[in-house]
Amino acid sequence: MEKQSTVLVGVTGCIAAYKSCEIVRGLQKRGCRVKVVMTEHATHFVDPLTFRSLTHEPVAVGLFDDPSDPIHHISLAEEADVFLIAPCTANVAAKMACGIADDLLTTTALACTAPLVVAPAMNVHMYEAEATQRNLRTLKARGARIVEAGSGYLACGDVGRGRLADVDAIVEAALEALEGARRADLAGLSVLVTAGPTEEPVDPVRFLTNRSSGKMGYAVAAAALARGAQVTLVSGPVALEPPAGADVVRVRTACEMLEAARPAFADADIVVFTAAVADLRPAHPADRKLKKGADDALLARIELVSNPDILATLAQERRAGQTVVGFAAETENAVENARVKLETKGADLIVANEVGEGRAFGTDDNQAVLVSRDGERALPLMPKRQLADAILDRALELRAAH
Numbered sequence: 001m002e003k004q005s006t007v008l009v010g011v012t013g014c015i016a017a018y019k020s021c022e023i024v025r026g027l028q029k030r031g032c033r034v035k036v037v038m039t040e041h042a043t044h045f046v047d048p049l050t051f052r053s054l055t056h057e058p059v060a061v062g063l064f065d066d067p068s069d070p071i072h073h074i075s076l077a078e079e080a081d082v083f084l085i086a087p088c089t090a091n092v093a094a095k096m097a098c099g100i101a102d103d104l105l106t107t108t109a110l111a112c113t114a115p116l117v118v119a120p121a122m123n124v125h126m127y128e129a130e131a132t133q134r135n136l137r138t139l140k141a142r143g144a145r146i147v148e149a150g151s152g153y154l155a156c157g158d159v160g161r162g163r164l165a166d167v168d169a170i171v172e173a174a175l176e177a178l179e180g181a182r183r184a185d186l187a188g189l190s191v192l193v194t195a196g197p198t199e200e201p202v203d204p205v206r207f208l209t210n211r212s213s214g215k216m217g218y219a220v221a222a223a224a225l226a227r228g229a230q231v232t233l234v235s236g237p238v239a240l241e242p243p244a245g246a247d248v249v250r251v252r253t254a255c256e257m258l259e260a261a262r263p264a265f266a267d268a269d270i271v272v273f274t275a276a277v278a279d280l281r282p283a284h285p286a287d288r289k290l291k292k293g294a295d296d297a298l299l300a301r302i303e304l305v306s307n308p309d310i311l312a313t314l315a316q317e318r319r320a321g322q323t324v325v326g327f328a329a330e331t332e333n334a335v336e337n338a339r340v341k342l343e344t345k346g347a348d349l350i351v352a353n354e355v356g357e358g359r360a361f362g363t364d365d366n367q368a369v370l371v372s373r374d375g376e377r378a379l380p381l382m383p384k385r386q387l388a389d390a391i392l393d394r395a396l397e398l399r400a401a402h
């Protein structure tokens with residue numbers, strides 16, 4: 001029987017500590033064993049007895065509380081398959097960034113080699129303070145997943161960023177980290193993903209775009225992160241939360257997407273071009289709103305020019321050892337068209353998917369054929385997240401075969 005994974009939940013002194021109870025329950029519902037370590041300040045918000053009742057495990061607070069375990073921080077650190085700190089105060093983030101270990105939670109954090117997931121929560125000004133942002137960047141650069149705080153009405157009365165992220169998003173980030181620790185087959189690799197549509201302005205209020213929701217690309221980014229990769233996600237305008245831990249670059253137009261992708265492409269080991277890039281853009285976007293009536297002639301004849309083909313352009317700049325994956329979105333003859341795109345765009349793998357009639361665009365599931373020079377693999381309809389893993393599996397096989 002597979003060993004039950006242990007998530008060590010660190011709770012720090014913040015009003016959002018009450019939400020840690022829901023996080024503990026959420027992790028338990030997904031099959032995890034949960035242990036809790038609290039700072040002394042956190043016990044002012046939630047009694048350790050609450051967590052002991054929820055987890056049926058002793059709750060650790062003081063460095064010297066457990067006489068039966070003289071080096072408690074080490075045994076806690078070793079038991080953890082993932083260390084999730086939620087909520088994480090500005091103070092605890094700062095201490096971890098500096099390597100300060102002056103209580104049981106921060107000492108355990110320093111001793112823990114398991115993946116670290118940090119969900120900050122604090123007042124908006126504390127969250128946006130340069131020191132806090134720098135500390136969170138430091139933790140992220142060391143491999144921690146930061147589940148960014150949300151915006152809204154804060155307990156202190158201020159409105160802005162600093163609210164603990166949604167419980168479900170935090171649970172999901174911890175599970176992704178667990179899954180990544182289990183597989184970790186992309187550890188040490190950089191993955192670049194393009195996602196979503198592009199918007200090509202006609203005037204300040206109108207633009208040309210397409211139906212891409214970004215779900216497929218975001219699923220690829222989440223899968224790569226879960227498997228230990230360092231991920232850059234270059235995203236067109238979408239309404240999705242990016243997966244925790246990705247370096248996200250938001251763009252609007254195809255030209256912006258090319259410029260944003262180029263530096264990350266140079267460093268990437270695997271590149272997945274999922275974005276639905278507009279092939280054409282208005283040649284002369286107006287700098288004022290074109291008026292119905294007065295500007296009918298201009299609106300009826302919008303001159304279009306070709307956008308750069310991001311995949312084809314960057315594939316020409318590739319260096320040895322890079323694996324380039326593209327998509328082919330087709331309403332017919334997907335595999336035949338994918339074979340052509342494999343050659344004309346210079347990719348190693350094309351994910352052919354049929355679109356239209358409710359398929360692929362905006363859906364949670366997708367059906368694809370993986371087309372490479374050594375043949376095709378038809379996959380059944382499956383969740384985009386699962387397809388993302390299948391694409392990364394194939395990319396790794398192609399890398400190994402090179």
Ligand code: PMT
Nearest residue numbers: 212213214215216276277309310311326327328329361362
């Ligand atoms: O975002 P979702 O709602 O989840 O939908 C997913 C999807 C349908 C967008 C996705 O599965 C998909 O098919 N993405 C590629 C869409 C597309 O533009 O396909 P294409 O056949 O036109 O382009 C072929 C490849 O060239 C793609 O990898 C594309 O990213 C790339 N390309 C295309 C044009 C261009 N100017 N630059 C490019 O890089």
